[in-house]
Every structure is written in structure tokens, then in C-alpha cells.
């Protein structure tokens with residue numbers, strides 16, 4: 177028999193009481209990251225964004241906490257559950273998408289391929305230093321003329337005796353100019369392979385992309401490889417073909433589908449507080465039906481997004497998550513977050529365009545999140561193919 | 571060095587506290603958090619333990635049986651915890667709390683006791699001093715820095731205009747200020763926390779009876795703030811401002 181409807185009043189933020197789905201351990205981990213963000217990110221992030229600087233000082237603290245490569249096992253990594261990784265991303269991105277991007281790239285795009293496809297020597301050499309934050313990694317897949325269609329990449333690696341010679345240009349590479357090591361994907365005679373490239377190798381240069389209006393507290397760069405000579409053991413031995421980089425992207429997207437909810441939550445919380453305090457026409461603007469509708473839509477979006485993220489997280493920990501589920505999550509939650517951010521921006525009136533409030537920063541950041549890790553359109557096409565059996569990519 | 575740290579689990583300070591109409595105690599939800607000031611105590615203990623290859627044991631009197639705050643301190647790196655969980659201790663006053671914690675520490679053994687200066691929910695600020703009296707050890711209060719010596723401890727005692735350097739032989743008790751920046755729990759620590767030993771005791775296990783002394787007869791709301799004094803500046807207003815600040819003992 178069903179229980180009677182309980183009389184308790186739901187919380188304005190965690191309306192669906194999703195907190196109750198978390199174990200004590202998951203809550204402690206979530207609260208730890210939330211505290212870190214409140215102490216170390218929120219008080220300064222408007223300046224980082226304004227000045228276009230990434231807070232490199234935080235990397236070591238993040239490493240000490242275990243945030244870097246946290247869901248990987250061994251080699252100095254914390255080895256948490258997938259849900260724990262997701263919750264950490266939610267809290268980081270409630271601070272700033274740029275900080276979450278750093279963690280995604282380090283853990284899921286740079287450490288993960290070494291962990292999953294590397295030799296034992298490669299893992300020993302790189303992973304402990306990357307987990308501790310002593311070494312920063314980046315992931316080079318996208319090129320100036322190859323974005324949604326990575327199979328069209330021009331970067332190539334050719335054998336020269338036992339060595340490899342790498343040539344090409346990678347574009348929009350997060351952490352590029354601050355990285356100690358780059359995972360570069362390049363065409364070879366055996367298809368696309370991944371290379372571990374120390375960034376001090378002769379012929380390798382990283383140029384920071386200035387003048388962006390999104391993810392300003394994150395470094396984005398161009399990587400130029402001009403006859404970069406690498407030893408034979410620089411290649412990741414255990415993967416060939418596009419499934420190498422694509423499996424990394426799935427790892428990162430999993431974090432993003434949680435992370436976007438954090439950015440949305442921060443915008444909704446800000447708008448809710450603002451609407452209750454801001455008085456126009458002798459009333460708080462939150463008392464107008466139009467505003468209430470906006471707030472309710474935001475609340476619904478954030479809660480549905482978290483519910484979806486938790487569902488996918490639990491599936492992953494149970495071993496039943498498929499790649500298409502990740503596409504679903506990235507598509508839906510980032511779109512939701514961008515909608516929430518834009519609506520919240522409006523509720524804040526003119527204050528909504530300043531960095532005094534987090535909203536326009538999140539809104540602008542989410543434009544990148546919407547595009548990277550597979551654009552909204554590409555995820556739609558993947559799902560379209562999944563349900564019709566027909567590919568509409570080309 | 572065997573270090574005992576007092577950790578209090580309190581209702582989340584971010585949510586408004588409510589008092590029980592009958593006994594005027596704070597209504598304690600099932601979920602409580604580690605008192606922020608105790609995070610500094612745990613930090614100091616961990617640093618001293620690292621420097622002396624010692625151990626850190628947490629002591630918490632928590633009649634509601636909650637473990638969340640203790641887990642947080644274990645996740646920071648403490649080795650073990652002793653929880654005194656007994657319904658008879660609900661509403662215990664500072665002296666009862668001091669007796670209970672001191673008895674538990676005496677039973678388990680210690681070289682150094684660390685506590686916060688005052689709790690965030692009760693803020694009596696006298697419990698640690700009572701404990702040091704019961705334990706018959708010197709009390710070094712308001713430490714903003716602690717160093718372990720050979721058979722002794724030295725602290726910088728925060729004062730209103732600087733600090734005193736104070737030294738005592740161990741065993742001793744130290745209260746630490748919130749000025750000591752606590753570390754974040756590590757994720758590995760969080761995952762290990764649930765397998766660390768937590769001993770649960772009752773007051774009877776410690777031979778303590780007659781546990782509740784203090785009765786709160788009534789609670790009055792804080793008087794509403796009255797309007798401030800407006801000082802017209804006739805060129806001499808600064809004199810009155812200095813006077814006010816001096817009366818308030820802020821300069």
C-alpha cells in the first residue's frame with residue numbers, strides 16, 4: 177500500500193530532496209568540495225574571470241584533496257565512485273565552469289587515456305604526478321579545420337626508425353599553455369593513435385587564445401607541432417582508432433552532465449534570492465506571476481537535471497551506463513543549464529550583466545560547455561541514430 | 571604523542587536554530603556537522619601527530635548518536651574516535667560535558683588534549699578549562715600556533731594586541747583559535763573514514779551518574795537594537811568617535 181503524502185515542505189533549492197539519495201560518505205565528499213569552492217573559488221572568481229587568469233595556485237590543493245583523476249584506481253588516484261566524481265563536478269562548476277573544466281581535462285582527458293590505454297611504465301611515469309597536481313595535462317583532439325568531425329584531422333605521426341615525428345596544429349585546447357604533458361591524437365598508418373608529448377619537447381609550442389568571452393578563468397590554447405620527435409614508447413600502446421579519444425570524451429562528458437547542474441543551481445539560487453529582495457512597483461519582483469514562473473522553471477530544470485545526473489551516475493556505478501546515456505545527459509543538462517542561466521540573467525535586471533553576481537559569468541561559460549565535448553547538435557544526431565538506426569551525420 | 575581532540579557535532583549553523591519550548595535546549599536534528607572551530611583543533615592535532623609520529627583520537631559527546639561530524643574529522647586524518655552516546659546526557663551542561671569527556675580520556679590515555687576555544691552552538695567557552703581542572707593538567711588557552719617540544723608544548727597565545735609565548739610540560743590541555751587554517755578532508759580519507767575504529771561509550775561505562783545539572787528557567791529574545799547615535803560633524807566629531815570606540819574597547 178502506498179504511504180500517505182507527507183506533510184513536510186520541500187526545500188527551495190533541493191526541491192526533490194535528492195540529498196536523501198546520497199550516502200553519508202557521498203554527502204561528506206560533496207560538502208568537502210562545496211567548502212573548498214566557498215573558501216577558495218567563489219571569493220576570487222570574478223577577478224579571475226575579469227582578468228582572464230586561471231588560478232594555478234589551486235592545482236596543488238586540488239591534488240592534495242584527491243580531485244585530480246579521482247575516479248581512477250591506483251597510481252596515487254583516490255578511486256572514488258562515479259557518483260562521487262559527478263558530485264565533485266557539480267560543486268566545482270557551481271563555482272565556475274573553468275575550474276571544473278580544469279579538473280575534467282586533467283582527470284578524464286589527460287589522465288584517463290594513460291590509465292586506460294597506457295603501458296605500465298607510462299602509468300608509473302605520469303599518473304602519480306598528475307594526481308598530486310605537480311604535473312598538468314591537456315588533451316589535443318580538435319584542430320582548426322576539424323571539430324565535430326575529428327576523423328578529418330590532419331595532425332599526423334610518421335615513423336622515423338624507432339622514433340615518431342609529429343606534425344600538425346591542435347586548436348581550442350584547455351590547459352594547453354600551462355600543461356607539462358599533452359595527449360595528442362594523430363593520424364598514423366594504423367589509424368588514429370594517442371601520443372604522450374612532454375610540452376618541453378623541441379618543436380612543440382602552445383599559444384594562448386586571448387580575447388575570449390567565455391571560460392575566461394580557464395586557459396585555452398593552440399598547440400603547434402613542428403617535426404616533434406618522440407621516442408617509440410611515446411605512443412599509447414593499447415588503443416587505435418577514434419574510439420581512443422571518444423572514450424576519453426565520454427569520461428569527461430559524464431562529469432559535465434553533473435557539472436552543468438551546478439552552474440544552473442548557482443544561477444537559480446542567485447535569482448531566487450534576488451527576486452525575493454529586489455523591490456519594484458512596491459513589491460519584491462518575486463511576487464509577480466511572470467517572475468514566479470521563471471523561478472519555478474529554473475527550479476524544475478535544476479532538480480530534473482540533478483535527478484537525471486544521479487540516475488546516470490548510479491547506472492554507471494552499477495555497470496549499466498551506455499555511451500548514449502552520456503550523450504543524453506550532456507545534451508539535456510547543458511541545454512537546461514544555459515536556459516536557466518539566461519533566465520536568471522534577466523531576473524537580475526541590470527545587475528545581471530555585472531560580475532558582482534555570478535550569473536552572466538556562468539551564462540557565458542556555458543556557451544563553451546554547450547559547444548565542447550560534442551555540440552548540442554552532435555549529441556542530438558547520436559541519439560537520433562540510436563533511436564532510428566539511421567545515421568544523419570553526413 | 572597520543573593526542574586527544576574534542577570535537578563537537580552541532581546543528582548546521584547555516585540553518586536557523588530552534589529551541590525546545592519545554593526545556594529550552596537547541597533542537598538537534600539527526601544530521602549534525604562538525605563544529606567549524608573544531609576543524610582547527612583537528613588540524614593542530616594532525617600537525618603535532620605528524621611531527622611526533624603520534625596518534626590522534628577524537629572525543630565527542632553526542633547524545634543524538636550522529637556520526638557525520640566525526641567522520642569528517644576522521645576523513646581529515648584522525649586515527650580513531652570515542653563517541654559518548656547516551657540519552658541521559660541530553661541537555662548536559664558544561665561541567666557534565668567536561669566530566670564525561672575527561673573520564674573518557676582518562677580511560678583511554680592521552681599526552682595532550684586539544685579543544686576549540688568555544689563551541690559555535692553553545693559558546694560557553696568554559697568547558698576546556700573545567701576539563702583541565704578535572705584532568706589535573708595545565709591549560710594553555712587561545713593558541714594560534716602550537717609546537718611540540720621534548721616533553722613539553724609551546725603555544726602562541728592570542729591576546730588583544732599580539733601574542734604571548736607560553737610553555738607547559740605534557741600532559742597538558744590546549745584550546746586553539748579558529749585562526750589555524752584546517753586542511754580539507756582528502757577523498758582517500760573520506761573513503762577510509764568509515765573503516766576507522768569508533769568506540770561508543772555510555773556515561774555508565776565511565777562510572778558517571780547524576781549527569782544533568784543546569785536547568786534553563788527561561789529564554790528571552792535579544793533586545794531589539796536601538797537607533798545609533800548620529801554625530802554631527804562640527805570639526806570636532808572625531809573626538810566623540812574616538813571616545814565611543816574607546817568605550818567599546820575596539821581601540
Ligand SMILES: Cc1cc2nc3c(=O)[nH]c(=O)nc-3n(C[C@H](O)[C@H](O)[C@H](O)COP(=O)(O)OP(=O)(O)OC[C@H]3O[C@@H](n4cnc5c(N)ncnc54)[C@H](O)[C@@H]3O)c2cc1C
Pocket residue numbers: 281315316317318322323324325347348349350351390391396544547548549550551552553554557568569570
Ligand atoms: C573553451 C573551449 C575549450 C575546449 N577545449 C578543448 C580541449 O581541451 N581539447 C580539444 O580537443 N578540444 C577542445 N575544444 C574544442 C571543442 O571540442 C570543439 O569546439 C567542438 O568539438 C566543436 O567543434 P568546432 O568548434 O570546430 O565546431 P564545428 O564542428 O565547426 O561546428 C560548428 C557548428 O556546426 C554544427 N555541426 C557540425 N556538424 C554538424 C552536423 N553534421 N549536423 C548538424 N550540425 C553540425 C555544430 O553543432 C556547431 O553548431 C574546446 C572548445 C572550447 C570552446
Ligand SMILES: Cc1cc2nc3c(=O)[nH]c(=O)nc-3n(C[C@H](O)[C@H](O)[C@H](O)COP(=O)(O)OP(=O)(O)OC[C@H]3O[C@@H](n4cnc5c(N)ncnc54)[C@H](O)[C@@H]3O)c2cc1C
Pocket residue numbers: 454456457461464465466467522523524525526527529
Ligand atoms: C548597459 C546598461 C546601460 C543602461 N543605461 C541606462 C541609461 O543610460 N539611463 C537610464 O536611466 N538607465 C539605464 N540603464 C538601466 C535600465 O534601463 C534598467 O536596467 C532597466 O530599466 C531595468 O531595471 P533594473 O535593472 O532595475 O531591473 P528591475 O526593474 O529590478 O527588474 C528586474 C527583473 O524583474 C522584472 N520585473 C520588474 N517588475 C516586474 C513586474 N511588475 N512584473 C514582472 N516582472 C517584473 C524585470 O523584467 C526584470 O526581469 C542601463 C542598463 C544597462 C544594463
